[in-house]
Amino acid sequence: MDHMRGDAPERSSVAKVDSEIRMCPECGSNSVVEDLTRGERVCGGCGLVLSDHRIDSGAEWRAFSSEEADARSRVGAPLRYTVHDKGLSTVIDWRDRDTSGRKLTPTRRSEIYRLRKWQIRSRVHSSMDRNLAQAMSELERLASQLGIPKPIRELSALLYRKSIIKKLVRGRSIEAMVAATLYAACRIRKKPRPLDEVADASRVDKKKLGQCYRLLLRSLAIKIPLSNPIDYISRFASQLSLSSPVQLRTVEILKRSRDIGLTIGRDPLGLAAAAIYVASIMLDERRTQREIAEVARVTEVTVRNRYKEIVRKLGIDTMSLA
């Protein structure tokens, strides 16, 4: 039967994708490089980690029946960074053979070398192991309280591992570093949360958290651009139960503000709040400055100042607002 032919592996997409993603979506520079030893793609321009952990986790062939799927899927749970030993508690053999005794491909081999190195390291530094275990449970707690999706938690966990290797946690609280990596991960993935929100959810004060965050950026040599006010809108709008037309209008206002240079040097949170305020009045779903300031974690004064600027510079008729 026609549909039983599973002999044509669909692997052509791999090479294609690789050549396409040379440009960094963040800074636009064309200097994305592959770091095979660490399994990452990193932008040479801004340091953004585009994808980490690039093990081909897809099944090898297409499967057309459940038995086939069982037979062809790769064995075992996926590797995860949020588990303190990467979910890998078996010992890796020193021979470069797979279970059926075949030689491994070079890529697979370097991957195994990496894991083996990790295993030895973590055995030698058992204190680091304990640190990680504690950190990962804190990360889990924090992230679920803030409703952070899994992929971002994984990125956060990866950042934490790096910061431990760089000895950043020494003399600082685990909680503070965990919170900092989570905050950073959210921003990298363009789902930023206000610093205050993260600080409140952890038991770390805002100042410490900010210090850890900046240290993280410096030590790991990563650059995270200022957050885009637009990335806050959907969250804030739903917290304020505003309709989607208001959201759209808000985004529109923010774009126009940016175009005339009104946003430079301004706190993205304040801009987001002010734009929501204006849009909410325009579309007759008014919220008070107080309410908006609260969800955006800025003061009413800031909302006021930004919104005054927006109204003036964008030429919005104040009379038609009321």
Add this chain to the structure above:
DNA sequence: AAGACGAAAGTGGTTGA
């Protein structure tokens, strides 16, 4: 009475000598 307004002084981070 609640919301909006704006002045004035304080805070923490950045920048440039």
Add this chain to the structure above:
DNA sequence: TCAACAACTTTCGTCTT
């Protein structure tokens, strides 16, 4: 390393709805 600086916060009295 230190001072100047810009943006934001805090606080508070006044005006508007």
